[in-house]
Amino acid sequence: MNSIEKYNQRAEKINSLLCVGLDSDFEKLPERFKSLEFPQLEFNKWIIGEVHEYTAAFKLNSAFYEARGDRGIKELKMTMEYIVKNHPDIFTIMDAKRADIGNTNKSYISAIFDWLDFDAVTLHPYLGQEAVQPFLDRKDKVSIVLCKTSNKGAGELQDLEIVQSSTLHTLHKKLWQIVAEKVSKEWNKNNNCMLVVGATYPEEMKKIREISGEMTFLVPGIGAQEGSVEEVMKNGLNSEGLGLIIHSARGIIFSDNPKEEARKLCEEIRKFKGI
Amino acid sequence: MNSIEKYNQRAEKINSLLCVGLDSDFEKLPERFKSLEFPQLEFNKWIIGEVHEYTAAFKLNSAFYEARGDRGIKELKMTMEYIVKNHPDIFTIMDAKRADIGNTNKSYISAIFDWLDFDAVTLHPYLGQEAVQPFLDRKDKVSIVLCKTSNKGAGELQDLEIVQSSTLHTLHKKLWQIVAEKVSKEWNKNNNCMLVVGATYPEEMKKIREISGEMTFLVPGIGAQEGSVEEVMKNGLNSEGLGLIIHSARGIIFSDNPKEEARKLCEEIRKFKGI
Numbered sequence: 001m002n003s004i005e006k007y008n009q010r011a012e013k014i015n016s017l018l019c020v021g022l023d024s025d026f027e028k029l030p031e032r033f034k035s036l037e038f039p040q041l042e043f044n045k046w047i048i049g050e051v052h053e054y055t056a057a058f059k060l061n062s063a064f065y066e067a068r069g070d071r072g073i074k075e076l077k078m079t080m081e082y083i084v085k086n087h088p089d090i091f092t093i094m095d096a097k098r099a100d101i102g103n104t105n106k107s108y109i110s111a112i113f114d115w116l117d118f119d120a121v122t123l124h125p126y127l128g129q130e131a132v133q134p135f136l137d138r139k140d141k142v143s144i145v146l147c148k149t150s151n152k153g154a155g156e157l158q159d160l161e162i163v164q165s166s167t168l169h170t171l172h173k174k175l176w177q178i179v180a181e182k183v184s185k186e187w188n189k190n191n192n193c194m195l196v197v198g199a200t201y202p203e204e205m206k207k208i209r210e211i212s213g214e215m216t217f218l219v220p221g222i223g224a225q226e227g228s229v230e231e232v233m234k235n236g237l238n239s240e241g242l243g244l245i246i247h248s249a250r251g252i253i254f255s256d257n258p259k260e261e262a263r264k265l266c267e268e269i270r271k272f273k274g275i
Numbered sequence: 276m277n278s279i280e281k282y283n284q285r286a287e288k289i290n291s292l293l294c295v296g297l298d299s300d301f302e303k304l305p306e307r308f309k310s311l312e313f314p315q316l317e318f319n320k321w322i323i324g325e326v327h328e329y330t331a332a333f334k335l336n337s338a339f340y341e342a343r344g345d346r347g348i349k350e351l352k353m354t355m356e357y358i359v360k361n362h363p364d365i366f367t368i369m370d371a372k373r374a375d376i377g378n379t380n381k382s383y384i385s386a387i388f389d390w391l392d393f394d395a396v397t398l399h400p401y402l403g404q405e406a407v408q409p410f411l412d413r414k415d416k417v418s419i420v421l422c423k424t425s426n427k428g429a430g431e432l433q434d435l436e437i438v439q440s441s442t443l444h445t446l447h448k449k450l451w452q453i454v455a456e457k458v459s460k461e462w463n464k465n466n467n468c469m470l471v472v473g474a475t476y477p478e479e480m481k482k483i484r485e486i487s488g489e490m491t492f493l494v495p496g497i498g499a500q501e502g503s504v505e506e507v508m509k510n511g512l513n514s515e516g517l518g519l520i521i522h523s524a525r526g527i528i529f530s531d532n533p534k535e536e537a538r539k540l541c542e543e544i545r546k547f548k549g550i
Contacts, residue, residue: 023379025382061375061379061382063373063375063379063380063382063383063386064379064382066348066382066383066386067382067383067385067386067390069348069349069352069386069390069391070345070346070348070349070352071345073341073344073345073348074344074345077344077345095375097373097374097375097399098338098372099372099399100336100338100370100372101424101425101426101495102426104298104336104338104339105338107300107336107338107339107341107342108338108341108342110342111338111341111342111344115342115344116344124372124374124399124401125401125432126399126400126401126421126424126432126433127421127424127426127428127429127432128426128428128429128430128431128432128433129428129431130426130427130428130431131424131426131428131429146401146402149376149401149402149406150376151376151377151402151403151405151406152405153402153403153404153405153406154402154403154406155403156403156404156405156457157400157401157402157403157450157453157454158401158403160437160450160453161437161438161439162435162436162437162438163436163437163438163447164436172438175432175435175450178432178435179432182431220376
């Protein structure tokens with residue numbers, strides 16, 4: 001079983017496409033955790049306990065652990081050990097947004113796939129396939145490539161208009177279309193790629209679904225960034241009623257009632273399933 | 276004094292544009308270091324002692340420290356403390372190739388600029404200026420944006436042809452040209468940006484020099500990747516005989532005689548200065 005199947009099995013088992021972001025910024029933790037020996041770990045264990053029944057995937061953004069130096073990295077590792085031991089069927093994503101030249105990526109792979117034991121990592125596409133090939137070669141793991149990101153200024157580069165000329169015709173495409181085509185047609189030889197497609201760009205999501213067939217999208221931008229679950233479900237589901245990992249972090253983990261917020265978002269996803 | 280001036284002062288003081296990469300991959304360390312309590316730190320201290328007189332900048336690639344988990348991050352921190360204490364005038368670059376959405380970047384900034392105290396960081400451009408603005412807002416630090424990278428497959432995205440249409444005319448440009456224009460004209464309001472331009476693409480370097488005025492380039496690709504110092508100096512120097520940070524890692528730090536290799540590369544740079 002590769003990791004995409006792991007995600008699909010979990011999503012079908014609990015009838016949810018929800019990914020909870022353990023973006024456990026120390027500054028934002030409830031006071032009762034801040035004085036503990038392992039504040040980020042203990043907060044994560046609490047959140048995991050509250051939300052796991054609604055959760056098909058956990059995404060941990062590396063930045064919030066790196067901010068606390070080696071102590072943060074240690075708690076990231078301890079969190080992963082906790083998840084792998086207690087919830088081995090939940091898909092895990094390190095949102096690290098990495099990508100270096102080939103040789104250097106091997107060290108990132110050691111850290112993210114082997115030492116930390118994540119199922120998936122997010123990657124920048126700018127250096128091209130040749131650079132990230134060591135990630136793609138890991139058939140047991142998933143490479144999630146940034147395609148159309150959720151931020152307001154995403155279009156500055158991603159919406160640039162590209163000309164593709166051949167003897168027969170000239171085509172004009174956006175950069176995100178080219179990334180979607182390349183990743184789905186060329187980078188995905190091992191069937192272990194996904195794409196990042198922001199909930200804030202539903203029209204683009206619809207086109208990326210057409211381009212990429214059954215590929216799975218990691219979808220940030222619900223909640224604080226105001227993307228709509230209905231629009232995401234309408235434009236992003238694949239033909240199997242899967243193909244989406246719908247992410248929410250702040251709106252759940254720093255709410256007054258994480259369990260209730262996770263339940264509500266999961267219910268919303270279920271409501272629109274099959275549209 | 277902002278950090279670009281720090282680099283320029285050091286480069287002029289020792290008449291060198293050499294940047295030594297402390298890419299201290301544990302697997303490649305000489306055996307005598309591997310059994311020490313802090314193998315990467317001790318190796319770095321040895322290399323720094325050997326090469327510092329020829330060195331205008333040190334670049335540390337995060338991947339090689341992350342590969343050893345929290346222990347590696349601790350040794351990265353100890354290495355930075357050692358450099359800041361003993362060689363405070365040498366410019367320091369964390370080659371982390373980061374970039375996330377705005378809010379998340381603040382945590383990377385805490386880690387890289389504040390906790391580790393690097394002068395500069397490398398960034399992917401794909402998310403756009405709005406996303407990396409928190410980095411750009413740090414006037415005391417330098418953001419080095421990937422423009423034309425040194426790897427063989429760099430062109431897959433970077434050489435895509437972009438159309439820019441206005442009422443007057445239609446222009447065709449490569450993606451790397453757009454990045455060079457945007458960073459030099461729009462992102463660089465605080466005069467604290469640099470560009471990554473690979474030594475393996477001298478023609479592109481020449482054009483990026485024309486586009487970007489006096490901006491400084493971080494230049495990987497000398498040595499193992501076969502870029503030529505002569506070509507880099509001919510195409511990349513700015514009008515002040517500066518504007519280049521010429522990087523070498525493996526060819527120096529894992530050679531039989533790091534001091535001699537650093538001296539030779541520094542001499543080669545001096546030879547072509549003023550061409």
